[in-house]
Amino acid sequence: MNLRFGLPQPLLSFTLLLVWLMLAGASAGNVVLGLVLAWLLPLFTQGFWPDNPAIHKPWKLVWYVLKVIVDIVVASITVARLVLSFRREPNSAFICYPLTLEHPLGITMLASTISLTPGTVSADISDDYKMLLIHALDVTDDEALMADIHKRYEKPLLELFS
Template sequence: MSLLKRVLPHPWLSLSMLIGWQLLMNQVSAGSLIMGAILACLIPWMTNVFWPNPPRACRVDRLFLFVCRVLIDIVVANLQVAKLILGPRRELRPAFVLFPLTLEHEFSISVLASTISLTPGTVSADISADRKTLLIHGLDVGDEQALIEHIRRRYEQPLKEVFECSKR
């Protein structure tokens, strides 16, 4: 491990913290820059042991497509939820669904759970102790199996291609 990586384990976080500090201080002075730089170096260094090592993206092109897909799905889901809430009154069918995971790496599972929660109308509620099942709550679930297949096809399979390609 290089000296720079040991001293500054997360340089982008440090830079973001320094900028955030300066914005909070609402002034640029030598004292606020020095204090911001000290905090921006110390906090990531002291919390480095708590940071997981994310896997490398094997297919960056697939990662880009995944991010685009998620952004589009967020917009579409926002419109669908707005239609459900503001449209003609009908009974919603909220349900908890057990989603069997095929992902193995904790980082991939975390990204999947976050993606599900980011998409309006669904939220990741819990994960089993053995990391094999994700509990998902859906706002309007007509067919549980259709929801499972949708999540598997749209999110889990692409994540597997991006992060778990070495395990194939």
């Protein structure tokens, strides 16, 4: 635990204070109560928080987020065309994707990215955190989809967390 100014999670404390003030109003009493809550809640819940990840190349996170946003827009258009097109039926499939990521936050970011991208959903993860079950709306080649996920998402996350 790295206590900065007595705050185990300073970003969480700041966010809690802002949300409290937006919900309760910015009177003097609410500011004091918000500061106390922003200090005590992270302090009492620090045992539930995992260690902060060591992100080695934080500037790559910006490019990753931009890539994901572009992929979401492109996938939204693709799924809309597929749904509105009555010519063919989608070829949906469940795929077991082998994970090379080991950090829990990296795995969570990968699963969230897959679920955020229209047409794919992360359905489950194995007990040993080595396989991710993915449902894809329209798949022609399982191997190509897995290679695309690895190249576009998992490889940049591996660079971030290792």
